[in-house]
Amino acid sequence: MNNQTNDIFIQAHHGSVAAIILILNENLATLDVRIRAIFSDGVLQVLCEAPQVQQLEKSYLVEEVKQILETISPRNIQKVKINSRIVQEQQLLWLEDITRDPESQLLWSQQITLTKPNIFQQIANNFQRNKPKATKKTLSKNIYSRKTQNPNKFDVIGIFFMSMLMLTLGIQINRWFNFSGIDKITASENQVNQNLEDIEAKSKEAFNEAVRLAEKAVANGKTAESQEEWMAIAKTWEQAAELMTSVSPSYSRYDVAVNRAELYHRNSDTTRKKAEEVMNNY
Secondary structure (H helix, E strand, O other): OHHHHHHHHHHHHOOOHHHHHHHHHHHHHHHOOEEEEEEEOOEEEEEEEEOOHHHHOHHHHHHHHHHHHHHHOOOOOOEEEEEEEEOOOOOOOHHHHHHHOHHHHOOEEEEEEOOOOOHHHHHHHHHHHOOOOOOHHHHOOOOOOOOOOOOOHHHHHHHHHHHHHHHHHHHHHHHHHHHOOHHHHHHHHHHHHHHHHHHHHHHHHHHHHHHHHHHHHHHHHOOOOOHHHHHHHHHHHHHHHHHHHOOOOOOOOHHHHHHHHHHHHHHHHHHHHHHHHHHHHO
């Protein structure tokens, strides 16, 4: 599991939006905040959704998202716009919706610029990420503390030579990572791609099976008469809803799955009421 997490982190660092979404959702799960994201016109658009306003407190959420993204340090992504809204039934084309009418669609939005870590922070992050108990907070800590109060001449000279030594060491380590570690990085990227493909395949299978069950429920509803038949149809609707709920946020038709899951739940409730009506008529 730790290797898989590292693989996803590497893929996110290389700019995979799907991997970034997975990491953000994992880190914000305890807040019951769901993340959507899309890279558009040079800006990573991030949408934070939650059932209640209290869960979307601006200053805290912006700082959390910023810290996570700066730890990932995704390539070619520097500008980020963080948007928030209460979870809505309609999820299709969310970026177009909030762009067209932000005042009615959003609680708030905040654009930020990610600070890229220097070479020493990158080395520290690489070592920290390989530790089993590392967290996003320890990953983002600076590995140096600087003297800022009244340095004398010898302190300045010492700091200069130490800086040069560490810079040289950092360059050599960075070269080692770039050359001797290239096979490992390539293997990790391939593993992440395989994991994402597996998630995509499972989500597609669940989506198609849910559609098949929904069609079956509709067909059976045209001929159902007894309470048992209506209850069986309600159960079919519920199974279809559960399959749609299992679809991953990284799946291309995830927004459709969310809408269908809600619709299938309502159809199940309606069908159960129909079964109760049939029973009461006897």
